[in-house]
Amino acid sequence: xxxxxxxxxxxxxxxxxxxxxxxxxxxxxxxxxxxxxxxxxxxxxxxxxxxxxxxxxxxxxxxxxxxxxxxxxxxxxxxxxxxxxxxxxxxxxxxxxxxxxxxxxxxxxxxxxxxxxxxxxxxxxxxxxxxxxxxxxxxxxxxxxxxxxxxxxxxxxxxxxxxxxxxxxxxxxxxxxxxxxxxxxxxxxxxxxxxxxxxxxxxxxxxxxxxxxxxxxxxxxxxxxxxxxxxxxxxxxxxxxxxxxx
Amino acid sequence: xxxxxxxxxxxxxxxxxxxxxxxxxxxxxxxxxxxxxxxxxxxxxxxxxxxxxxxxxxxxxxxxxxxxxxxxxxxxxxxxxxxxxxxxxxxxxxxxxxxxxxxxxxxxxxxxxxxxxxxxxxxxxxxxxxxxxxxxxxxxxxxxxxxxxxxxxxxxxxxxxxxxxxxxxxxxxxxxxxxxxxxxxxxxxxxxxxxxxxxxxxxxxxxxxxxxxxxxxxxxxxxxxxxxxxxxxxxxxxxxxxxxxxxxxxxxxxxxxxxxxxxxxxxxxxxxxxxxxxxxxxxxxxxxxxxxxxxxxxxxxxxxxxxxxxxxxxxxxxxxxxxxxxxxxxxxxxxxxxxxxxxxxxxxxxxxxxxxxxxxxxxxxxxxxxxxxxxxxxxxxxxxxxxxxxxxxxxxxxxxxxxxxxxxxxxxxxxxxxxxxxxxxxxxxxxxxxxxxxxxxxxxxxxxxxxxxxxxxxxxxxxxxxxxxxxxxxxxxxxxxxxxxxxxxxxxxxxxxxxxxxxxxxxxxxxxxxxxxxxxxxxxxxxxxxxxxxxxxxxxxxxxxxxxxxxxxxxxxxxxxxxxxxxxxxxxxxxxxxxxxxxxxxxxxxxxxxxxxxxxxxxxxxxxxxxxxxxxxxxxxxxxxxxxxxxxxxxxxxxxxxxxxxxxxxxxxxxxxxx
Numbered sequence: 065x066x067x068x069x070x071x072x073x074x075x076x077x078x079x080x081x082x083x084x085x086x087x088x089x090x091x092x093x094x095x096x097x098x099x100x101x102x103x104x105x106x107x108x109x110x111x112x113x114x115x116x117x118x119x120x121x122x123x124x125x126x127x128x129x130x131x132x133x134x135x136x137x138x139x140x141x142x143x144x145x146x147x148x149x150x151x152x153x154x155x156x157x158x159x160x161x162x163x164x165x166x167x168x169x170x171x172x173x174x175x176x177x178x179x180x181x182x183x184x185x186x187x188x189x190x191x192x193x194x195x196x197x198x199x200x201x202x203x204x205x206x207x208x209x210x211x212x213x214x215x216x217x218x219x220x221x222x223x224x225x226x227x228x229x230x231x232x233x234x235x236x237x238x239x240x241x242x243x244x245x246x247x248x249x250x251x252x253x254x255x256x257x258x259x260x261x262x263x264x265x266x267x268x269x270x271x272x273x274x275x276x277x278x279x280x281x282x283x284x285x286x287x288x289x290x291x292x293x294x295x296x297x298x299x300x301x302x303x304x305x306x307x308x309x310x
Numbered sequence: 311x312x313x314x315x316x317x318x319x320x321x322x323x324x325x326x327x328x329x330x331x332x333x334x335x336x337x338x339x340x341x342x343x344x345x346x347x348x349x350x351x352x353x354x355x356x357x358x359x360x361x362x363x364x365x366x367x368x369x370x371x372x373x374x375x376x377x378x379x380x381x382x383x384x385x386x387x388x389x390x391x392x393x394x395x396x397x398x399x400x401x402x403x404x405x406x407x408x409x410x411x412x413x414x415x416x417x418x419x420x421x422x423x424x425x426x427x428x429x430x431x432x433x434x435x436x437x438x439x440x441x442x443x444x445x446x447x448x449x450x451x452x453x454x455x456x457x458x459x460x461x462x463x464x465x466x467x468x469x470x471x472x473x474x475x476x477x478x479x480x481x482x483x484x485x486x487x488x489x490x491x492x493x494x495x496x497x498x499x500x501x502x503x504x505x506x507x508x509x510x511x512x513x514x515x516x517x518x519x520x521x522x523x524x525x526x527x528x529x530x531x532x533x534x535x536x537x538x539x540x541x542x543x544x545x546x547x548x549x550x551x552x553x554x555x556x557x558x559x560x561x562x563x564x565x566x567x568x569x570x571x572x573x574x575x576x577x578x579x580x581x582x583x584x585x586x587x588x589x590x591x592x593x594x595x596x597x598x599x600x601x602x603x604x605x606x607x608x609x610x611x612x613x614x615x616x617x618x619x620x621x622x623x624x625x626x627x628x629x630x631x632x633x634x635x636x637x638x639x640x641x642x643x644x645x646x647x648x649x650x651x652x653x654x655x656x657x658x659x660x661x662x663x664x665x666x667x668x669x670x671x672x673x674x675x676x677x678x679x680x681x682x683x684x685x686x687x688x689x690x691x692x693x694x695x696x697x698x699x700x701x702x703x704x705x706x707x708x709x710x711x712x713x714x715x716x717x718x719x720x721x722x723x724x725x726x727x728x729x730x731x732x733x734x735x736x737x738x739x740x741x742x743x744x745x746x747x748x749x750x751x752x753x754x755x756x757x758x759x760x761x762x763x764x765x766x767x768x769x770x771x772x773x774x775x776x777x778x779x780x781x782x783x784x785x786x787x788x789x790x791x792x793x794x795x796x797x798x799x800x801x802x803x804x805x806x807x808x809x810x811x812x813x814x815x816x817x818x819x820x821x822x823x824x825x826x827x828x829x830x831x832x833x834x835x836x837x838x839x840x841x842x843x844x845x846x847x848x849x850x851x852x853x854x855x856x857x858x859x860x861x862x863x864x865x866x867x868x869x870x871x872x873x874x875x876x877x878x879x880x881x882x883x884x885x886x887x888x889x890x891x892x893x894x895x896x897x898x899x900x901x902x903x904x905x906x907x908x909x910x911x912x913x914x915x916x917x918x919x920x921x922x923x924x925x926x927x928x929x930x931x932x933x934x935x936x937x938x939x940x941x942x943x944x945x946x947x948x949x950x951x952x953x954x955x956x957x958x959x960x961x962x963x964x965x966x967x968x969x
Binding site for chain 1: 684685686689691697698701703712787
């Protein structure tokens, strides 16, 4: 089986972030990069399938500095990696770059994370599926292989789930919790240096995507409810009723 | 004319031992009130010399193991007791198919028997555990308020001589239609004699009444002569859990062994020596594992076993089986998923190493096993998160680096920031928890305040300070530790200080013992403050406090430092109470070994410590470690005892004594 898994070298959304003076980007030194959390579930799923059914797993990432993340994929069990050395926030552009880079690859399954932890767009997977003319399902929480394809469960709102069958090849964007990602030890990452990371020679067309403004949301101050236990609890009940929660 | 060798009966070859003194026959609860520790009855006077003797004995046997096996094979032929040497479990199964006349196997507690059990089950044998079935175990024994006893309290109230030899007797009449599979403590080879030694109570009535008795011994149980065998068995019976039937458990009446029908038949016995990879271990790094005699001493004193986890407690009222098989696991290099779960309950307190009578570095084995699991990637999610966070943010708590200096807000006086280029004589290494956690921050703030009052020229590494790596090592991620150590050493070299003072004993431990040698003195803050006080550099007022000190594992048991904090507190006027288990016997708070991230429930022993303190009428529990501090703080809250007792670190106490 041939699996391509998409991973993003994304920055961690955390309190230390600061917006730069141009008002359109983050201050570089406040950014801490790691493998996108959703993608780690996708990688784990790919490796699980490899262990159970046998597969070649190819990790693909878009980014000038995504080597760490690709190295980690290789340590986790991916066989080789493709690096597309561009930074971009344009989902279409990214999907196109991936589309061009994996043109020669045999494809039975494309796995991706549901969304990225830094931009939360959730677009690259479906756009790529369209470009590749593949059926796709997103927010996947379980995957079962059948004779003619896969049977997946999708997570919907309100605790509901939907079961979908797709033919292979297809693209699946997985949700967190689909599995328990394994850990890549430092020694494992060092050992993975023997595996190939190939740079893709594609050239990106210019993007029509432009950032106008980047700003922090207004922080509402937390209110403190004072008083005795009885006073506090009755105030709390009022508040909850106000918000329609009681 | 060759003399006919006298055919030996099974009960001439099998020797059983049991402590016969009345003192052994007591409930654990009574030990405290009726403790009559008579030094004249002890063996050579102390635990450590007995440890040495037994370790030596085991090592000698192991050193001559290959010769002993050869001698056994050669000479057992002449003693006319059936004897079989089997290289692996497959051969054992072949043997038992030939030898056993019944498909029902009765067994008692034995690690060697456990080794072969699953294969016997696969072959369709039925296995009856007589340990659980034959003896009624009192439910109330599992009452958690009976604390673990110290080695000194458990260890001989009896002397070696009182461990008497008892005969292996068979009840008269018909035998039971079953095959007994019995473990062995020692086998001595002195041609033409062989002797099989075990504890009397490890062989219950049902086993003795069986038609076929198989004594199954790992080859590591071979010893050169009868005296060695007797000494080994006697010493072993004094450690760990006494053979269960010799104390509280009463035999069940009308036990369901009646369906093991009695038949008229001869009785057969044999000794099986099982190798199964043991001789391979002789040449490996893990050779010491072969010294193990399954005395269960480690388990009896392990705070994790049966106490940290409620489900463990329910399942194992007496600490036998499952989690304790760390040594067996390493013996066979087999880490089962079930074992993997239990792997993370160890807090690395070191009690097991302290009490092991054959000096096995059990703690080291835990870490080795963890290392194997970490490299396979199959760690619990919380462990993974802590490790990844340490790699990414320099701390296991997922706080961003930029918040590492927030604890300094409002501390009066100057704090040199070494990461910004300042120089200082003393490096105060704050540590992760005191840097980020609201409550633990108070310890760091107290320490900084005291350093300033004493006019110490000190600095901190600020945002560049990284996790010391002690818990990373205990978790088994050697690669990550090496990276952290490399980066920290660079920082230290840049800092160019004369002395380092740490908040946490964990940091102290790893810098002192596991980092490459550093060219400055490393001290835990309590030792440093004592030094300042004694040399008159620290002004203080006398402080009256009704307090008790809790020894942290990493200052006490791991590094032998028990008196510095006590002296410091005494010098400022505090008369300290003592826990029943103090100093080397201190009860672990359960914070080490990665448990601060993996465990959500507080362990029972900490709550019990709090209850003990309250019973003594103590107002303040004084800790010297941020993990102990956090765990005791939580235990007090969980016990609803905030009005009765409070928790303070030594630094917080000292700060109150400042003029």
